[in-house]
Amino acid sequence: MINKENFVYYVGTALSQVITLLTTLYILYHFSPEDFGYFSLVLSVTSIIGSLSTLKFELSVAISKNSKSAIEKLSLTVFISFLTNIIMSVLYFVFEPNIDLFILIAMSITIAMNGSIQQYILFEENHMLNGILPVLTALLNLIFLLLLKGSNALIFAYTISSWLVTFFYIFWMLKKGKEYLVFSLPSLKKIFHENRSFVKYIFPSSIATILILYFHPILLSYLYNSANVGLFSFALRILLLPSIIIGTVTGALLRNSLSKLYFSGEYTNIKKEVNRILLWLLLSCLICFPVLEFFVFQLKNFVNISRWNGIEHISVLIIFYAVSQFFFIPLSNIPLVFDRKKLLLKLNIIQLFLTLIIYLGAYLLKWQFETFLIVLSVVMMVFSAISCYCFIKIVKVKNVQTV
Secondary structure, eight states, rough: OOTTTHHHHEEEHHHHHHHHHHHHHHHHHHHHHHHHHHHHHHHHHHHHHHHHHTTTTTTHSSSOHHHHHHHHHHHHHHHHHHHHHHHHHHHHHHHTSSSSSHHHHHHHHHHHHHHHHHHHHHHOOOOOOOHHHHHHHHHHHHEEEEEEOEEEEEEEEEHHHHHHHHHHHHHHHHHHHHHHHOOOOOHHHHHHHHHHHHIIIIIIHHHHHHHHHHHHHHHHHHSSOOHHHHHHHHHHHHHOOOOOOOIIIHHHHHHHHHHHHTTTTHHHHHHHHHHHHHHHHHHHHHHOOOHHHEEEEEEEGOOOOHHHHHHHHHHHHHHHHHHHHHHHHTTHHHHTTHHHHHHHHHHHHHHHHHHHHHHHHHHTTOOOOOHHHHHHHHHHHHHHHHHHHHHHHHHHHHHHHHH
């Protein structure tokens, strides 16, 4: 929940999404659904590459006993992600040369670097920095989008703004703890073996999560036209704002607070913390999603969205999907802290399997686009409810064992 320590983190993330909404209005006016559909495809591919390239070692950074350990893990994460990004980008370009190789490498590396260093900033509980940088990124993206022209302006603006923030991250890291950075291969190998459980359990689990999160524009492009891909991606971009502003930030703070309570053996306080988070998420959900739906339906009063016909209808059909992610994303940190990585792996594989089954059903049964969206939303909502119950049950069992 929001308190005086993390207030800036929440406010900064919220302000960055306000800027994103302004950017959204500009995109509605100057770009077509097809343009945004292609940008979503490029962003999905590079996000998948960038997110997978770390082998999820970055999640071990926030769960560290001291700064030295955290920076050592970060060194390993950056080293692995840099090499893996280049290899995966080249392989994708060889088999599917629909995206420029330079764009693939540039975007995927900055996604991996920024996400990894953010975990160390979170460990340091530097909420001021974690609040300011999303605002800077969103603002730079809007500025470059205003300056650049052409259908690829969305891609170039995102890439340039992300790299400027990456350079800031690197400069900050070198100033903060360069004496702890690890460069020797034997030392990196040792750190790898000490944290190999993240590769064994969290990485396979994250593959499912990452594919689910970013794979929709790719799979949809094979089933429906580019306009539908653009409409879906745009509506989801708006409805996932609560997951970004509240869900992701709450999840990161929850992981950090639970890990500290777990290491100190304060299991009763863990239960209280989880209950506070649940209440916070529920109240936020009841407020945010109705407001966003109202915003979508009022867009036509501010900008000409004739090229985006149907955006209101689609936003209603996928709202349950957005709600499912709003709860699943933050609460999935509970099994990570309590070393229940196998459960997280199992649930994410099931989620991926269900998603692929839905796409297969849409392909074989020739579902209308609206039918596909309804099935996807309802199934994911039910799955998320069951998963969140399993996550909360972990805390209850742990508390019973310590009584």
